[in-house]
Amino acid sequence: MNTTNNIPRDGANVSAWQNNVAPLTADIENTHALTYDCLIVGGGITGLTAALLLQNAGKKTILADANRIGFGTTGGTSAHINTFADTTYTEAESAFGEEGAQLFADAVREGFDLIQSNVNNYKIACDYEIKPGFLYAETDDEVEQLRDIYDGALKVKVAVHYSKDVPTPVPYKKALVFDEQAQFDPIKYLYALCKEYVNAGGVIKENMLIQGLETKDGVHTAGNIRAKNVIYATHMPPNINVFNFECAPYRSYVIAVKLKGDKYPDALIYDSQEPYHYLRTHFINGQYLLLVGGNDHKTGHDDPEKAFAELEKYIRKYYRVSSVKYKWSSQYYIPVDGLPYIGKQPLAADGIYCATGYNGNGMMLGSVAAKILSDLVQGKNNRYADLFNPARVKPIDGFTEFVKENADVAYHFVADRFNFKETDSLKRLQPGTGKLVEVDGEKIAAYRDDEGNIHALSPVCTHAACIVNWNGEEKTWDCPCHGARYDIDGNVLTGPATRNLSKIEQ
Secondary structure, eight states: OOOOOSSOOSSSSOOTTTTSSOOOOGGGOOOOOSEEEEEEEOOSHHHHHHHHHHHHTTOOEEEEOSSOTTOSHHHHOOOEEOSSOSSOHHHHHHHHHHHHHHHHHHHHHHHHHHHHHHHHHTTOOSOOEEEEEEEEEOSHHHHHHHHHHHHHHHHTTOOOEEOSOOSOSSOOSEEEEEEEEEEOOHHHHHHHHHHHHHHTTOEEEOSOOOOOOEEETTEEEETTEEEEEEEEOSSSOSSSOGGGGTEEEEEEEEEEEEESSSOOOSSEEEOOOSSOEEEEEEEETTEEEEEEEEEEEETTSSOHHHHHHHHHHHHHHHSOEEEEEEEEEEEEEEETTSSOEEEEOTTSOTTEEEEEOOTTOHHHHHHHHHHHHHHHHTTOOOTTTTTTOGGGSOOOTTHHHHHHHHHHHHHHHHHTSOOOOOOHHHHTOOTTEEEEEEETTEEEEEEEOTTSOEEEEOOBOTTTOOBOEEETTTTEEEOTTTOOEEOTTOOEEETTOOSOOOBOOO
16 A cells, blocks of 8 residues: 655545645745735635636735645545536525526536636646546436436536446446546646746745634734735635534545556446445556545544445455555535535625535536635626525524634643543553543543554544544544544644644643
């Protein structure tokens, strides 16, 4: 298993993309002592696309990432680019009407086209390829679902037709094909956007955690950065906010396998199971690999080790696997009403924007979100702004402060009240493993490293006071409530938390 990576990521397992590119260096940074037109927080596909659009529009911008460019979800995507989405167009019509469904389809298409136009205009070498996308049904119930997807797609003018020939060894009853879908290497794409952004005068600050903002006279300050506008392109806006109760965090799993022989499918392929599986072929480091993903579950729930094992079992059932070259997981958020939230952040000061709730379609929706947000910052109208407006969420008055206060109380309650000593439960903890254990009658999050040292932490998530769970595959502490994740030393890997878990000293 290849785990040598140039780019740190939000877990122990490195994706094929993150292992395959040299890291950015400090010379990408320009320096300006000024008030920026916009601070973009987050260096994934949404943040970098928005930053480049604004910089090219003549705005002075700065992009800050808590870690490295490509650290999080964009670096962990399976990198499918589609004209359809996890929320079907029939579901979108049911919730938002015919006009809403058509706008949603147009937005997905515009996100697709924006990626393609960037690849062409900037001559980006990111393995971008057009492929057909097949969706097949294995049961009678799935055939009915397929008919619903077909009817919904045609209604919003998305090209689709039935196919009798799917390049899969899996027995199926019926199948759809969406022609001219696409795939690419997301890190190569991101790094090319970085280059164009910096060449246009943009500023990138890596390893800069934005924990909060102070607003005065229409200017937002974060550390030593001052900006008239702020875009949170962090997959989930930080700290307590209404989206914590409107978006559910999920982990999705991917393995890249080498097959015996050269019969790799030349297409994007999806089944209709729940949870579903998806696969495609990519040429990486001089060899073809089959990427298969799925087995999604809520973050901090279920067993990541089992998810990987079942994914490997699934692919070995139908393909002649020689070896597993990579495995990794990544995070995404499912919105309660099926569509993303893009626009002015509720309960925030004027000039603060965000985007979240992409479901499993972050490449297209993240790209179109960048266009929407860049238009809003410039005071332009955008035809999708009303459909995706976060204000369609009605917050419960006073609840934000209530949760924030109680999170702080719980944080100090556990961290400050007992002494650490190695009890019997700790002695049973094996090297390379973590577990919630009891010490002096209180729970602690304990990890024993390969040298036998204990890393002891408060198990109380600093976001909203839930108790974290151990993820043995990624070697992280994951919050089952809102998806915050921490490394073995308690450092924040994934928001919405902005404070580390409290260490318990021996």
